[in-house]
Amino acid sequence: MELHQLRYFCAVADTGSFSRAAEQSHVAQPSLSQQILKLEDELGARLFDRLGRSVRLTDLGKTLLPRARTVLRELEEAKGEVIERKDSAGGSVTVGVIPTVAPYFLPPVLASFTKKFPQARLTVVEEITPILLERLRAGTIDVAILALPIRGHEFEAWPFLTEPLFAAIPKRHALAKRRVLALRDLRKEPFLVLRDGHCFRDTLVAACDRARLKPKIIFESGQFSSLLSLVGADMGVSIVPEMAVKENTSCRYIRIGDEEATRTIGAVVLRGRSLSRAHRGFLALVRQEESGRRPTAAA
Amino acid sequence: MELHQLRYFCAVADTGSFSRAAEQSHVAQPSLSQQILKLEDELGARLFDRLGRSVRLTDLGKTLLPRARTVLRELEEAKGEVIERKDSAGGSVTVGVIPTVAPYFLPPVLASFTKKFPQARLTVVEEITPILLERLRAGTIDVAILALPIRGHEFEAWPFLTEPLFAAIPKRHALAKRRVLALRDLRKEPFLVLRDGHCFRDTLVAACDRARLKPKIIFESGQFSSLLSLVGADMGVSIVPEMAVKENTSCRYIRIGDEEATRTIGAVVLRGRSLSRAHRGFLALVRQEESGRRPTAAA
DNA sequence: TAAAAATACTCCATAGGTATTTTAT
DNA sequence: ATAAAATACCTATGGAGTATTTTTA
Numbered sequence: 001m002e003l004h005q006l007r008y009f010c011a012v013a014d015t016g017s018f019s020r021a022a023e024q025s026h027v028a029q030p031s032l033s034q035q036i037l038k039l040e041d042e043l044g045a046r047l048f049d050r051l052g053r054s055v056r057l058t059d060l061g062k063t064l065l066p067r068a069r070t071v072l073r074e075l076e077e078a079k080g081e082v083i084e085r086k087d088s089a090g091g092s093v094t095v096g097v098i099p100t101v102a103p104y105f106l107p108p109v110l111a112s113f114t115k116k117f118p119q120a121r122l123t124v125v126e127e128i129t130p131i132l133l134e135r136l137r138a139g140t141i142d143v144a145i146l147a148l149p150i151r152g153h154e155f156e157a158w159p160f161l162t163e164p165l166f167a168a169i170p171k172r173h174a175l176a177k178r179r180v181l182a183l184r185d186l187r188k189e190p191f192l193v194l195r196d197g198h199c200f201r202d203t204l205v206a207a208c209d210r211a212r213l214k215p216k217i218i219f220e221s222g223q224f225s226s227l228l229s230l231v232g233a234d235m236g237v238s239i240v241p242e243m244a245v246k247e248n249t250s251c252r253y254i255r256i257g258d259e260e261a262t263r264t265i266g267a268v269v270l271r272g273r274s275l276s277r278a279h280r281g282f283l284a285l286v287r288q289e290e291s292g293r294r295p296t297a298a299a
Numbered sequence: 300m301e302l303h304q305l306r307y308f309c310a311v312a313d314t315g316s317f318s319r320a321a322e323q324s325h326v327a328q329p330s331l332s333q334q335i336l337k338l339e340d341e342l343g344a345r346l347f348d349r350l351g352r353s354v355r356l357t358d359l360g361k362t363l364l365p366r367a368r369t370v371l372r373e374l375e376e377a378k379g380e381v382i383e384r385k386d387s388a389g390g391s392v393t394v395g396v397i398p399t400v401a402p403y404f405l406p407p408v409l410a411s412f413t414k415k416f417p418q419a420r421l422t423v424v425e426e427i428t429p430i431l432l433e434r435l436r437a438g439t440i441d442v443a444i445l446a447l448p449i450r451g452h453e454f455e456a457w458p459f460l461t462e463p464l465f466a467a468i469p470k471r472h473a474l475a476k477r478r479v480l481a482l483r484d485l486r487k488e489p490f491l492v493l494r495d496g497h498c499f500r501d502t503l504v505a506a507c508d509r510a511r512l513k514p515k516i517i518f519e520s521g522q523f524s525s526l527l528s529l530v531g532a533d534m535g536v537s538i539v540p541e542m543a544v545k546e547n548t549s550c551r552y553i554r555i556g557d558e559e560a561t562r563t564i565g566a567v568v569l570r571g572r573s574l575s576r577a578h579r580g581f582l583a584l585v586r587q588e589e590s591g592r593r594p595t596a597a598a
Numbered sequence: 599t600a601a602a603a604a605t606a607c608t609c610c611a612t613a614g615g616t617a618t619t620t621t622a623t
Numbered sequence: 624a625t626a627a628a629a630t631a632c633c634t635a636t637g638g639a640g641t642a643t644t645t646t647t648a
Contacts, residue, residue: 031613051569083342
């Protein structure tokens with residue numbers, strides 16, 4: 001049973017004639033006849049009574065006709081829906097963001113995305129990097145915003161922002177008046193850092209390693225704001241990405257001058273995944289938004 | 300978009316792999332890949348993300364999957380229904396019968412039909428011959444029971460009963476003691492006959508013509524019972540088919556001996572019409588029923 | 599290296615075409 | 624005689640096969 005057979009069957013039922021059905025279907029009459037015969041053969045029963053002058057559905061044909069029409073109609077609908085959807089800016093985009101980026105980076109991007117793609121449903125989840133990568137693999141998020149680089153070339157990464165690191169120093173601290181610092185300048189200071197699992201901790205550890213610095217960690221937290229208020233209370237120093245600067249005004253932020261004392265943020269997708277228009281729109285927006293923002297953030 | 304493409308598509312979605320889908324579909328992997336590619340081409344979008352290790356539906360694929368399943372399922376249901384119905388003894392049979400046969404012939408046939416085909420719905424309409432033939436052509440009745448012969452070879456007729464004609468004579472009439480009569484014996488008698496339009500009138504007229512008899516018609520009615528009660532009241536004579544004999548006991552019934560003074564009843568269908576099992580069952584029953592009945596009726 | 603999908607080609611089954619016959623009007 | 628469907632036969636598209644390459648894990 002093939003689709004063209006059903007189409008021919010419906011055409012014959014509609015026109016009451018093999019010849020007219022063939023004409024309507026743009027095939028030769030014998031071709032159409034053959035296909036109807038074949039269909040009848042497969043079903044083991046006649047679908048039409050050939051009455052010389054005209055052709056009429058048998059009872060069996062009458063039972064098949066509405067079903068055949070249903071099948072053909074639903075096929076067209078399915079096709080139509082797919083073709084319509086593929087170009088639509090609708091659909092859903094699920095974005096995963098690491099916690100040390102989320103509060104600084106997301107608000108403007110989300111705002112302009114929902115403005116530019118009002119039909120799309122945007123979902124954001126905040127997770128640490130390994131969980132985001134796992135969810136990319138599992139397909140439960142479409143895009144991840146996180147610190148690069150990452151391992152595993154099943155992913156495709158688009159870096160769009162490299163930001164310097166800043167030392168957060170108590171206002172009264174001796175180093176507070178410097179315009180730039182080297183990490184080694186802080187080798188005697190007590191450090192307040194993010195808890196393990198947050199990738200920015202790894203960024204920091206890597207930078208310290210490069211500076212042959214073994215920081216004396218006296219406090220750990222899950223968010224910058226806690227660290228910074230303790231720095232303000234003269235408990236020690238911390239290192240934060242540019243994004244977190246001015247989170248707390250009770251301390252000074254001084255640029256770290258070390259080579260590679262930076263953090264790179266990027267968008268990551270699973271390699272080979274096809275991206276809907278909404279997905280691509282989100283990615284484009286992320287890059288555009290950031291390049292527009294960078295001068296401001298860097299000022 | 301072809302059915303096998305949808306089948307392959309569902310198979311890949313089910314198995315999460317082109318190779319396994321190909322195995323399950325009993326085709327080679329490249330063949331299946333080609334068809335999926337072709338389907339994606341036609342739709343203008345990817346249905347699967349090829350992730351090297353595994354294959355996963357895209358959002359578009361996810362929208363297509365349930366629709367593809369629906370189409371395939373409904374196709375199977377349609378096929379199943381047709382194949383089931385074609386061998387079933389169910390369905391409806393609409394039978395048309397001429398008025399001069401209906402009351403005598405139908406009751407036993409209907410009884411045994413409904414007994415033998417309880418699932419079938421039997422409908423009976425009573426009409427005169429030309430209307431029955433028209434309805435056969437229009438397909439509003441499946442079988443007609445009427446007097447043969449009929450004109451028009453768009454019909455197929457199965458004669459199953461040839462019955463002699465009887466003269467209905469008042470009991471006190473001079474001819475009432477004869478065992479057999481010739482039509483010419485009645486040439487002086489006043490005739491009571493069926494109204495024009497009833498085919499038995501034509502049967503009678505034809506028989507009279509053959510006997511060179513021009514009957515003096517003094518009364519016409521639409522049914523034998525009226526004629527016979529008037530015969531019983533000594534108003535004249537009538538000619539009836541064997542079926543109507545003993546309809547009224549106030550007159551004598553004497554066999555007409557003339558050659559061809561008979562009426563033949565047959566079943567008629569539109570030539571070329573396919574007959575369901577119920578139709579064929581009805582026709583078989585009609586013949587069988589009658590051959591069983593004839594000795595009784597003829598006794 | 600292994601496993602899976604894509605590519606390159608070959609083949610043949612069959613949908614579709616043309617010519618003709620059959621059938622019914 | 625005409626019109627419609629069936630039949631016979633031919634053609635060629637394209638679905639499916641085998642062999643191979645590419646890609647990714």
